[in-house]
Each structure stands twice: as structure tokens, then as C-alpha cells.
Amino acid sequence: MTTSIALEAEVIRICQDLIRIPSVNFGDGKGDEKAIADYVRASLAEVGIESTIYESAPGRCNVIARIPGRDSQRAGLVVHGHLDVVPVNADDWSVDPFCGEIIDGVIWGRGAVDMKNMDAMILATVRQWSRTGYLPPRDIVLAFFADEEAGGIYGSHWLVDKHPELFAGCSEAVSEVGGFSVTVGGGKRLYMIETAEKGIHWMKLTAHGRAGHGSVMNDENALTRLTEAVAKIGNHQWPQRYSTTVKALFKSVAAATGKTYDEKDLRPLLSEVGFAARMIAATLQNTANPTMLEAGYKANVIPSSASAVIDGRFIPGFEDELNETIKTLIGPHIVVETITRDKALEVPFKGDLVDAMCNAILKEDAEAIPVPYLMSGGTDNKALAELGIIGYGFSPLKLDENFDFMAMFHGVDERVPVEGLTFGVRVLKDFLENC
Secondary structure (H helix, E strand, O other): OOHHHHHHHHHHHHHHHHHOOOOEEOOOOOEOOHHHHHHHHHHHHOOOOOOEEEEEEOOEEEEEEEEOOOOOOOOEEEEEEEOOEOOOOHHHOOOOOOOOOEEOOEEEOOOOOOOHHHHHHHHHHHHHHHHHOOOOOOOEEEEEEOOHHHOOOOOHHHHHHHOHHHHOOEEEEEEOOOOEEEEOHHHOEEEEEEEEEOEEEEEEEEEEOOOEEOOOOOOOOHHHHHHHHHHHHHHOOOOEOOOHHHHHHHHHHHHHHOOOOOOOOOHHHHHHHHHHHHHHHOOOEOEEEEEEEEEOOOOOEEOOEEEEEEEEEEOOOOHHHHHHHHHHHHOOOEEEEEEEEEOOEEOOOOOHHHHHHHHHHHHHOOOOEEEEEEEOOOOOHHHHHOOOOEEEEOOOEOOOOOOOHHHHOOOOOOEEEHHHHHHHHHHHHHHHHOO
């Protein structure tokens, strides 16, 4: 078996194994990554790579290993993934959500794209290195984090706060949701490398009012106050705000498709980016989506308070605009409490690391057009940024133009194409050997 075939076979097997471990994160501290952390540590130990599990709370496990490079005087690279996945409603799925089976050329199961595919690529690559005695050009810190799906409180943020020494000497990092292909007009393939992330502000709104009997009029009804505010937030039309990264992406889209680039309004070009349009549209403005409501305990009792949760995301440089707009919309009777707040990130699409990413993609797809993009969500790169580590999204996948990649994230029937995964591990391995 050739080295490449063995690598591809192993990444498929590991991805299936990881999916079959239901490392579900329910939020509010309710998660358990112990079984999957044990698997990762055993997988590394099998080929002689020592790793340590850091348990931030019972069952909340992170795995860290350091692989020496040929030149340890160079700044190190953090290569990281998260071990947790979001919950599922099995009744909605066509298959067992944790089956990890290959059906019609795709691997099915929760975590297939978010992000056990990347975890498998990392493990397959370093396992092959260890078997052959290969040393990467510089030190690499492998980090498999807990709790990414709930803000990294028990994962990356905890490690950065409690064990910053684990990342000493590292200057850059790579992780999920980048390096995937999007087919645009004329069949050209853009490979979107994540160089920016929207910031996060999850907030709880609490309205207070006068409790009373449900049969009498009440002009201080907490529920009424809350729902009016939530409706205003949910229906608000946010102004367009274009970051440096977004402008660079759309210039590339226009050049590839022959369409007009108008920096005053980039929305007409959204139709050119296929399945990515839904996510990219959210990176053209701030967003605030109501996600939870809680109030009352009996049909005929008006409660004295009611609360809602808002998922706010802001463009780099526009956090204040998000917060001030929310305050204006909600009015005087509602208190805002921050649940989670994390920074926006934006780094240049240039430099040796970016060159290595682009070159690795081009070696596997000579017609590729690597481009930067701003991610609507967030990753554990936010926590590493607290240590001055510059992060990119680079978990490469070559995708068929009809495969709705973005619908897979937290979606029903999550799955990853086998050919995309094997392409990805070849690209990731080349990148890590030339970065």
C-alpha cells in the first residue's frame, strides 16, 4: 500500500471512529468529551506520540501534544480541533446520527463536518509522520479542545487562562472551516480560507413588570414588553458593513465570474457563491437573532418577569454599533446581561503561512483560486488570540458544486464526502510539511 493510499484509508477510518463516539455538548456545562479524548490519546500513543488530557471539569476533557520540529528555534504552529458536537434529534435523521457509515460515497453522522473530519485529518497525518520518523519543519502543538460548541468555557478559553504555557513559543494556528471549495460561475473553484471571524455577543434580555391575574388589564406586562423588544430585534434591518476581508473575497468573485464589483453594494454578487451565499450574506452586516424565550408558570398568572436570549454577531470593528443598536431597540424596561462575549478577528491574507496553504491546495487542484473569507460564526482561534496567536481556518475539502456544505453545520443528516476528506488530508499534510 502506498503512503498516500494508507493515509487516505486511515483518515476515513478515524473519521468514522470519531463520529461513533457521541461527544454531545448540550451547553450550560452539560457535555462529556472523556470517551473521545481517551480515543485521541490512545490513537497518538499507539504510534509513540505522548499527549496529556486536561480536564477542566468532570468529563470536560482536552488533549494536548507537542511534536518537535526540525527547527525548534522557529515559532511553533498550533493545529487544533474541537471534540464536542451539537445535539441531535434522531427522529429527524435518515440514518443513525452516530453511525459513521459510508453511504453513496459520503460519511454520515453528527460531527462529519463540524469537526471530526479535521480531527481525523490531523490524527492521520501525525500518525504517519511518527511511523516514518518524519519531523515537521517547526514545532507543532496539537490541541483537541472541549466545549467549542458552547463558547470554549471548558475548553480553549480555560486552557489559555489556566495553562498558557502549553502554547509557549507559538505564533500561528490553523483549525476548522476553511480551505473548502465553492464552485462559481463558469465552473471555477474558489477555495475559501478563513482569515476573519465575526465577534460574538450572546445576551439575555430580562423584562420586568407588574405581576397579576390574567383576567385583568395590565399595562406593565413583562411578557408584552419583552416580546415587543424581541420582535424589534428580530425584524431590524442592519446596515451593510464591509470588512477588508469581505471586500477582498468579492473582488475575487467578480474577477472569476466576470461580474461587476460595486463596493457600495456587494449583495448582487451573493448569487455567484452557491451554497456559501447563506453564510456569506451574514458577513455583510451585524446580526442579532432571538433564540430562546422563558416566562410564566400558569395560564392565568401574569409573571413579574420574562427573559429572552439573543445571539448577536458583529463585523470586525462594529461591536459598539451592535450593542448600541440593541439598547435603542429594547427600550427602558429591559435589562441586558452578557452571557458570552468574544472578539472579532481579522488578519491579512498574506505571508508565508498563507502561501503554504495556497500552494498545498494548488498542488492538488491546479485550477484552484484560493481566496480569504470572513466566517459568520466563531472558532477556538478567538481564545488563542488572547495569547497573540494569529489564527486561520484551514480544514481543506474539495466539494461537488451540488453539495450544500453550509447546511451540514448543526444540520440534519450531516455528512462529508469521502473524496473531499481524502483530498483534504493530502492537502493538510502537504501544508504542514511546508509551513
